[in-house]
Amino acid sequence: MDLADVDINLLVAFDALMSEGGVTAAANRMHVGQSAMSATLLRLRRLLDDPVLVRTGRTMAPTPLALSLTSPIREALNQIDQLLTERPAFDPARDHRTFSIRASEYATVAVLHPLSVKLRNIAPNVSLRISPVMPRFIEDLTHNDFDLVIVPPQFVGAGSPVHSQVLYEDPYVVAVDKSHPDVTDSIDLALFTSLPYLAQKSSGNRALVEVQLDRLGIERRTEVTTDFGLAPFLLRDTLLVTLIPVSFASFLAEGVGLKLLEPPMRLDPVTESMFWTSHRDDEPAHRWLRTQLLEMAGPLRSETTPGD
Known part of the structure; x- marks a missing residue:
């Protein structure tokens, strides 16, 4: 030939x-x-x-x-x-690059949006093209349709041909309206299960916290089901109760009028990792992006409590 x-x-x-x-x-x-x-x-x-x-x-x-x-x-x-x-080096202050990223709603709010704002100052010619996670995201990565995916590690099966690194772990807090008539400075399991509950979904799937509550056998009076990003905004002036990652909840609490409390049950924190293919491993621009994401997620890796 x-x-x-x-x-x-x-x-x-x-x-x-x-x-x-x-x-x-x-x-x-x-x-x-x-x-x-x-x-x-x-x-x-x-x-x-x-x-x-x-x-x-x-x-x-x-x-x-x-x-x-x-x-x-x-x-x-x-x-x-x-x-x-790939270039021999990557200069974020001068080079042009668009990174395609698929991410969960939480990662978009907690990490990618702040990074987009930061890029205006440190990398004016670098942009992020962000889209929701789809069922075939591993195939998207291996076909080079996307540079990076940020999802909970539970979403990636064992033996997947991708590299990964944990970005953050963020504990849950109970969130209610700050003027909730039945909730004071703490909440027990009996009160939690008696209140109308706001259930969440993420990227079209049930949120992992709902899966955890089911596994623990904790009943809920579910009255509303909504996307993760909308959940905090639907609590005001209601009797609803829900569970939200503490960093996200703390960011919105004052503006949305939330009261945040320690959960009355033991829950695993929200854990999300970034995933990429091996041929991106040593690419200078991609390494720079991963470093920036780790820096943005740094505060989420710190211990945070509802009172902080």
Whole structure:
């Protein structure tokens, strides 16, 4: 095979076809029409002298040759991407870079928003493109669709081909309206379970604190279910009670009119980690981003109590 005949876009298309397992899904991923992807598959077949994908019933399956080439071609594309995007050094005050990050609602509020504000002064040409976590975020990372994902480590299965580092652990506090008629300076389990409860979800899933309460067998009088970010704002002038990470709750307490109390049950703190692929490990710009995130999360790693 003459390398002059190899179009790198064919290798990108090959990777998409192997990842998605079909022409239609690969076309959607590469933002091209189905006919264009079908033509690309025909070119790959001619180049490799192999069917690449063959129909088995109602689905398409890769040939043995295609399977043997999948990992080497993906690694080669990752290396090419790194060569083209990595510089010998990264100067945040001068260099241009946009980082694509998928993150939980809490990480967006607690870490990424403050970092975006900080970047205006220390890295005016660096920006963050933030989007919610989707079910296939590991695949997004390995396909280089995103630079980084910030989620609770429970969301990542054992053996996932990604690197990780814990950003913070933040304990929960009970939050109620500051003028709540039934809650004074403390709350016991009987009172907690008797009050109307505000349940939370995050990125479309049940919040981890709800899973913990279920595991502990703690009943709730759930009257409202809302996204994590809205929860503190729905407590004012109500009898509702909920559980919120202390740093987030403390940040909003005065403005929203919240009273924060120690929970009457033992709960694991909110733990969130950042995840990235191995080929980003030594990239100067990516290392700089991870350092900035750790600095922003520093206060969340400190011990915080409701009275602080």
